[in-house]
Amino acid sequence: MTQSAWSRDGQPVDATAIPSGEWDNLKRNSQLGDFIMPCCKAPAVLKTSINNIPFFAHHANECDTAPETIWHKDGKAAVLAALNSMGIPGREEVQGCSPDGDKWVADVIFSVFDRTIVIELQRSYQHLRDFKRRQERYIASGVECYWLVRKKTFMTLGKATSRLLLKREFGNVYPPGGIGTGMLPELPVAMLDTEAEQLVQFGMFKTAPVKVWLAGILDGAYQYRGGTWNLG
């Protein structure tokens, strides 16, 4: 299941942005092929969970896409659909280059006023130095970068960043107020769950829909405080 899909004409669709009456109407009246699964481009059917959550599912009960790719594709679709419902055009897999000639490919990129923002989706763990190198490459290119990772990746990364944070900011003495999730101010990372309700998890076990998280990036409410990236 996923809460984001593509329309027949290639627009990202956020199921949570559709009022429930309209969703029921679409369920009754849409044709097979009106909506496409982001993971494998198979036809999607519209469903509603027992908790009243709208979602898309495969028409046939099979998905050809490798599990490691599904999270990445569903995640990109979730971000693009949320942007679309906010009236912001986003693009995926866009290439760019830093002034030093360092090339990058952004998972999702969009511009609002004079800001260019990239959302990078990282499923499997990469070394902290690679997170930082990629982050610095975007900064050098005049681009803001925010990360969404799988929970498991967040936990592994948190071990490395906590160690660095403790050493750098607190001389290896654990502060009485704690260090939150132990993230770094220069590396905004949150978790994305694509399997159930598509929620961004950040802070100390706080969650928000992708759209709310993106709005927080735009209005500055998504901030670093006390070791944690959080919505204020």
Ligand SMILES: [Zn+2]
């Ligand atoms: Zn699929």
